[in-house]
Amino acid sequence: MFPAQYDDLQIMSHAVVGFPSLEENEKAIAGLAEAGVKLIELQVPFSDPVADGHTLVNACYEALKHGGSVQATLDLAQRVCARHPEVTFILMSYLNPLYRFGLEELFKQAAAAGIKGMIVPDWPVEEIEPWLPQLDALGLAPILMVTPNTAPDRVKKITRASRGMIYVVSRMGVTGHETHWGEKFQNYITEIRKHTDLPLAVGFGVRTADDLNALSGKAEVAAFCSQYIEWQRDDGSDVAADKMKTIIEAIA
Amino acid sequence: MIRSDNGYFGEFGGRFVPEILLPALTELEDLFFGLRDDPEFWQEFVTLCQEFSGRPTPLTPLRRLSKQLGGAQIWLKREDLNHSGAHKINNVLGQGLLVQRMGKQRVIAETGAGQHGLATAIMAARLGLEATIYMGAEDIERQYSNVFWMRQLGSDVVGVTTGAQTLKEALDEALRDWAASVETTHYVLGTACGPAPFPELVSYFQSIISDEIKEQSQRQMGRLPDEIVACVGGGSNAIGAFAAFLETPEVALIGIEAGGTSFEDGQHSVRLSHNTGETGIAQGYKTLFLQNDDGQLGDTHSIAAGLDYVGVSPILAYLSQQGRVIPESATDDEVTEAFSLLMKTEGIIPALESAHGLAGGFKRAKQMRPEQNVVINLSGRGDKDIFNIARAFPQREWTEFLQREAARSTELLAQKGGH
Numbered sequence: 039m040f041p042a043q044y045d046d047l048q049i050m051s052h053a054v055v056g057f058p059s060l061e062e063n064e065k066a067i068a069g070l071a072e073a074g075v076k077l078i079e080l081q082v083p084f085s086d087p088v089a090d091g092h093t094l095v096n097a098c099y100e101a102l103k104h105g106g107s108v109q110a111t112l113d114l115a116q117r118v119c120a121r122h123p124e125v126t127f128i129l130m131s132y133l134n135p136l137y138r139f140g141l142e143e144l145f146k147q148a149a150a151a152g153i154k155g156m157i158v159p160d161w162p163v164e165e166i167e168p169w170l171p172q173l174d175a176l177g178l179a180p181i182l183m184v185t186p187n188t189a190p191d192r193v194k195k196i197t198r199a200s201r202g203m204i205y206v207v208s209r210m211g212v213t214g215h216e217t218h219w220g221e222k223f224q225n226y227i228t229e230i231r232k233h234t235d236l237p238l239a240v241g242f243g244v245r246t247a248d249d250l251n252a253l254s255g256k257a258e259v260a261a262f263c264s265q266y267i268e269w270q271r272d273d274g275s276d277v278a279a280d281k282m283k284t285i286i287e288a289i290a
Numbered sequence: 291m292i293r294s295d296n297g298y299f300g301e302f303g304g305r306f307v308p309e310i311l312l313p314a315l316t317e318l319e320d321l322f323f324g325l326r327d328d329p330e331f332w333q334e335f336v337t338l339c340q341e342f343s344g345r346p347t348p349l350t351p352l353r354r355l356s357k358q359l360g361g362a363q364i365w366l367k368r369e370d371l372n373h374s375g376a377h378k379i380n381n382v383l384g385q386g387l388l389v390q391r392m393g394k395q396r397v398i399a400e401t402g403a404g405q406h407g408l409a410t411a412i413m414a415a416r417l418g419l420e421a422t423i424y425m426g427a428e429d430i431e432r433q434y435s436n437v438f439w440m441r442q443l444g445s446d447v448v449g450v451t452t453g454a455q456t457l458k459e460a461l462d463e464a465l466r467d468w469a470a471s472v473e474t475t476h477y478v479l480g481t482a483c484g485p486a487p488f489p490e491l492v493s494y495f496q497s498i499i500s501d502e503i504k505e506q507s508q509r510q511m512g513r514l515p516d517e518i519v520a521c522v523g524g525g526s527n528a529i530g531a532f533a534a535f536l537e538t539p540e541v542a543l544i545g546i547e548a549g550g551t552s553f554e555d556g557q558h559s560v561r562l563s564h565n566t567g568e569t570g571i572a573q574g575y576k577t578l579f580l581q582n583d584d585g586q587l588g589d590t591h592s593i594a595a596g597l598d599y600v601g602v603s604p605i606l607a608y609l610s611q612q613g614r615v616i617p618e619s620a621t622d623d624e625v626t627e628a629f630s631l632l633m634k635t636e637g638i639i640p641a642l643e644s645a646h647g648l649a650g651g652f653k654r655a656k657q658m659r660p661e662q663n664v665v666i667n668l669s670g671r672g673d674k675d676i677f678n679i680a681r682a683f684p685q686r687e688w689t690e691f692l693q694r695e696a697a698r699s700t701e702l703l704a705q706k707g708g709h
């Protein structure tokens with residue numbers, strides 16, 4: 039499940055469904071679970087991922103050539119949710135593939151597969167609000183994003199509609215570059231906490247053990263994604279899982 | 291004037307962007323909504339277009355060609371005579387006025403044919419702004435002369451190498467840049483697509499085209515035209531040519547999409563006609579996209595880089611759903627034929643994008659009576675297409691010239707040690 043407010047930092051990592059292949063996804067996810075990752079995003083690959091940097095853009099492109107799709111994500115979810123009950127699986131997608139699948143049907147099937155939350159970066163809060171009763175009934179948490187330039191009244195609106203956690207985008211830009219965790223960042227976190235009791239998942243630019251140490255005590259979840267996908271791409275899923283394990287042990 | 295219902299045109303439009311882009315879009319919308327009904331602002335825009343881009347552009351009768359085709363009288367709205375060579379500059383000059391009011395120092399743009407990028411580079415040079423233009427690597431190869439001029443004008447042209455390396459990918463990349471730079475940078479979107487308020491805002495500035503057509507046709511034909519025909523990429527020149535006539539049902543409005551080489555997937559860019567496009571939500575808005583059953587945006591093809599796009603303006607998607615705009619298409623071959631015909635019969639060199647409007651318009655004019663009038667929006671001039679046209683009509687002389695020029699330029703580079 040999702041951590042409680044002020045729990046110790048947990049690691050969220052990532053799978054792009056179909057990258058490097060559908061078979062490899064299962065092995066990689068087992069490796070992440072073994073390494074101590076507590077939350078895993080299953081990303082539906084998309085042709086036009088506008089919130090992602092080049093690592094994930096290229097992974098999406100590869101994944102689409104290797105059978106990645108909404109249906110493949112649901113199938114994978116079914117298997118990995120059953121096999122790794124200690125891990126919370128989150129569906130990450132751009133809106134169009136879900137929209138084409140049919141949102142209502144998608145929500146039902148995702149919940150039935152054991153998915154606990156959803157991150158959809160191009161799905162604005164106004165469009166999500168009407169779905170909340172249905173999502174709440176299914177136990178499927180829409181995890182909404184707050185960014186450094188989100189105005190306070192909008193932070194309020196977003197945190198109200200969000201469930202499970204708040205996804206705190208650490209800085210301006212897309213995924214895949216580094217972030218600085220100074221005083222400005224601390225103020226940003228403090229500001230968001232004024233509006234919500236939900237745990238905070240910080241993402242964009244979490245790439246090293248130092249980043250994790252910096253976030254420890256500030257956030258409940260650190261999204262360690264692009265760097266992991268780069269390890270997976272360059273060294274294979276086994277080595278990537280080993281590296282993840284080393285990093286998690288270093289901060290424990 | 292074209293007005294959305296809270297960003298929507300029927301079921302199409304909206305604003306589906308990562309949260310990070312939202313403040314800039316609302317800032318832009320607030321500014322635009324505050325200005326669009328102000329006659330002084332419109333006058334400021336019209337004056338700028340006069341002084342800098344030579345507006346009003348003429349409405350030219352094609353006497354010889356009309357006679358030869360034997361149908362309606364054909365007129366061209368000469369957007370090709372704009373500074374920079376296409377209608378794209380209307381929108382860019384308008385957005386330049388907004389940039390000045392926002393006080394932003396940097397602009398970014400996506401471009402397909404390079405005309406919008408060129409117009410943006412011109413505006414940036416004139417206003418002393420920094421400019422980065424995103425262009426698919428494939429399109430850079432197809433429209434290199436525009437890339438050359440953008441760079442000479444001082445813009446940074448970034449080749450986009452993801453996916454099919456055309457306009458869709460350039461738009462994605464511009465959005466990624468904007469996510470990082472939104473506080474200091476304005477995104478000059480080049481067509482009537484993307485998240486609200488862009489479709490409405492771009493249409494507002496481009497509607498200067500139909501304002502002029504209305505006045506000129508009264509003066510030159512003594513009445514309104516029977517039909518207006520325009521090519522449709524993202525849809526900005528078409529909406530610009532249609533806007534003033536939306537409430538005048540006697541004037542038929544025809545949009546010509548790129549039929550490419552066939553209706554097979556990936557061989558065309560037809561979204562409105564033939565039920566090839568399906569409702570989807572991507573690149574910040576909801577419209578008819580070419581896509582597969584999994585919601586992945588599809589590949590497109592057109593001989594014209596500026597029409598080679600998977601989505602289409604939500605305003606045109608709505609107007610064609612309503613039956614107000616009639617969508618048709620022209621194939622690559624029909625387009626090169628219409629290109630030659632106009633050039634040889636009337637002495638005008640059209641852009642390949644605009645030649646789609648010609649192909650569609652000529653076909654319709656032939657079916658009409660001589661006392662009827664068709665206006666075709668000639669959205670741009672063909673200078674940029676010299677390489678594409680040379681390829682469509684191969685000649686030894688041209689190839690030999692390129693070889694000599696390549697040798698000279700290589701030698702010069704070696705002497706001067708350029709980079």
Ligand SMILES: Cc1ncc(COP(=O)(O)O)c(C=O)c1O
Pocket residue numbers: 376377378402403404405406480481482521522523524525526527528595596597641643644669670671
């Ligand atoms: C000359 C010309 N016409 C038409 C277009 C298509 O764009 P739109 O449909 O927005 O007018 C372009 C785009 O690059 C162009 O350069």
